[in-house]
Amino acid sequence: MNxxxxxxxxxxxxxxxxxxxxTACRTVSAMKDGAEPCADPMDHAILEHDRQVELTIRGHERSVIRNIQExxxxxxxxxxxxxxxxGxxxxxxxxxAEPTTRLCRSCRELEESGERDGRNGSRGTPVVDASKGFQKGEAGEALPSHEKRRKGPHSHQRRAVEGGTGR
Structure with a gap:
């Protein structure tokens, strides 16, 4: 990738x-400004519902913000x-299409199929972990953690690309 x-x-x-x-800052300000009590219970219920919808939207936006920051x-x-x-x-x-994606297409499909089957889509510890620094490769060489070799569904693809024998 250039x-x-x-x-x-x-x-x-x-x-x-x-x-x-x-948007989040403006919403918080608007919610603080609009925090007036209502005399009519029906108006109060409508305002409370609107506030809950707004909070749900803001929760989603916080999640998107975290994904962007990551x-x-x-x-x-x-x-x-x-x-x-x-890896x-x-x-x-x-x-x-989705710059915040963390998974290749194959891993995403496996995760989604696990969710559809009612299983946890996660397949263990992520390979890429910058906090761990360098890992040992198959030949014992020091590799950045994003180049860590791991047995798994895609290991045959890496070996084939690297000139190995495949499975």
Whole structure:
């Protein structure tokens, strides 16, 4: 992935983050200003419902803000575009469509199929963990944690790409 692509994604994420944070601040101010008691119980119920809807929307926006901040940190650490489960590259088309994605298409499909089956879609500890620094590769060489080798559903793909034998 080239620097121009990463910079374009960073700009998109930063703009989206700024817009969401501005909306959140305006909403909090409006909710504080509109906190007047109602004499009519029906009006009170309607206002309370509207407030709950607004809080639900803000909760979703907080989640999106966290995802954007996490994606920006991955860009800063050089881990952007690397699947946190299997360590393979995430395609640029997928990153353009959803720049906050943490999973390659294969891992996302496995996660979704697990959710549909009623199982937990998670497949264990993420491969990419910048806090752990360097890991040992199969040949004992020090590798950044985003290059960690791991047995799993995509390990045959990595070996095939690297010139290995496959499964």
């Amino acid at each position: 620097t121009d692509f990463r910079n374009r994604i960073r700009q998109t994420l930063a703009s989206r983050l700024e817009a969401l944070q501005g 994606a920006l940190r991955r860009i800063d650490r050089g881990l952007f575009g690397i699947c946190v489960v299997c 393979s590259s995430i395609g640029e088309r997928r990153l353009l």
